[in-house]
Amino acid sequence: AQKVTQAQTEISVVEKEDVxxxxxxETRDTTYYLFWYKxxxxxxxxxxxxxxSFDEQNEISGRYSWNFQxxxxxxxxxxxxxxxxxxxxxxxxxxxxxxxxxxxxAGTTVTVRA
Amino acid sequence: DTAVSQTPKxxxxxxxNDKSIKCEQNLGHDTMYWxxxxxxxxxxxxxxxxxxxxxxNETVPNRFSPKSPDKAxxxxxxxxxxxxxxxxxxxxxxxxxxNxxxxxxxxxxxxxx
Numbered sequence: 001a002q003k004v005t006q007a008q009t010e011i012s013v014v015e016k017e018d019v020x021x022x023x024x025x026e027t028r029d030t031t032y033y034l035f036w037y038k039x040x041x042x043x044x045x046x047x048x049x050x051x052x053s054f055d056e057q058n059e060i061s062g063r064y065s066w067n068f069q070x071x072x073x074x075x076x077x078x079x080x081x082x083x084x085x086x087x088x089x090x091x092x093x094x095x096x097x098x099x100x101x102x103x104x105x106a107g108t109t110v111t112v113r114a
Numbered sequence: 115d116t117a118v119s120q121t122p123k124x125x126x127x128x129x130x131n132d133k134s135i136k137c138e139q140n141l142g143h144d145t146m147y148w149x150x151x152x153x154x155x156x157x158x159x160x161x162x163x164x165x166x167x168x169x170x171n172e173t174v175p176n177r178f179s180p181k182s183p184d185k186a187x188x189x190x191x192x193x194x195x196x197x198x199x200x201x202x203x204x205x206x207x208x209x210x211x212x213n214x215x216x217x218x219x220x221x222x223x224x225x226x227x
Contacts, residue, residue: 033213039155045204045218052213089155095212100145100162100169102216107155 004094006105013082014113020078021108023092027073029053031097034068034075039107040088048090051075082112117141120205120219127195128227135190135222137205143217144210145169146188148180151202151221160203163188164210195226 003026013019025034036048049061051068058067063083067076079086089109093102120137127133139146148160162170166182177193188205202223208216 035215037218043202043223044220045206047215047217050213050215091157097212099212100164101147101159101172102149102157103159104157107157109155 004092004103004105006090006092006108008108009106010109010111012111012113015084016081017112018078018080019082019086019110019112020076021090021092021110023075023077023105025073025075025092025094027094027096029096033095033097035093035095035102036066036075036077037091037093037104038088039091040085045091049077079110082110084112084114086110087112118205118207118217118219120203120222122222123220124223124225126225126227129195129197131195132191132193133195133224134192135203135205135224137188137190137219139186139205139207139217141207141217143207144185145208146182146185147206147208147216148188148190149204149206149218151204153201157204161188161190192224195224197226200224200226 005024032053034051038046063080065078089107091107092105118139145164151157159172160174161180163182179191182188202221204221205219206216
């Protein structure tokens with residue numbers, strides 16, 4: 001069975017602070033794919049980033065960066081210099097090879113205060 | 115213009131009624147999904163279709179019946195609605211390759227009264 005855990009239920013920060021969202025997953029497979037999605041107050045689900053299990057290179061894309069570590073089964077996501085518009089629920093998700101579904105974590109609600 | 119569109123966006127209905135939610139994608143994807151988001155924001159897969167064939171039926175009551183007339187459409191019909199069916203239902207699509215993200219519709223907020 002696969003499982004995604006987002007231990008942080010809510011995070012509140014002041015604008016311009018950095019925010020790091022934790023994601024830990026369980027899998028016995030060697031090939032899998034990890035995702036982060038954002039759900040703003042308007043309700044839609046917006047894709048943010050994707051990582052393959054065989055590529056541990058960490059990257060930065062604008063104000064977003066991620067830290068993927070297979071050794072600890074973690075896929076953490078950081079927003080640098082947060083803005084009010086970053087306020088949303090953030091979901092980590094996992095998909096196996098040859099599997100037709102995403103398994104989501106419970107989500108972390110991020111509130112950025114001006 | 116919208117990649118994955120689902121209608122209606124809001125649906126309020128009485129217990130016992132039958133209702134449908136429609137979903138269409140114009141991305142040329144082979145795979146479509148229905149997810150349910152409950153009041154605690156938890157997202158769970160309901161159905162997955164690949165090339166119009168049902169691949170995943172995740173222990174959903176048989177009052178829920180998906181229908182895929184073609185690769186671009188995946189509709190969800192719900193019979194005998196119950197209070198516990200109140201949730202947000204998301205349609206999504208993706209290429210068959212699992213190494214790609216899924217694109218979600220804007221969601222349908224179903225309220226059963």
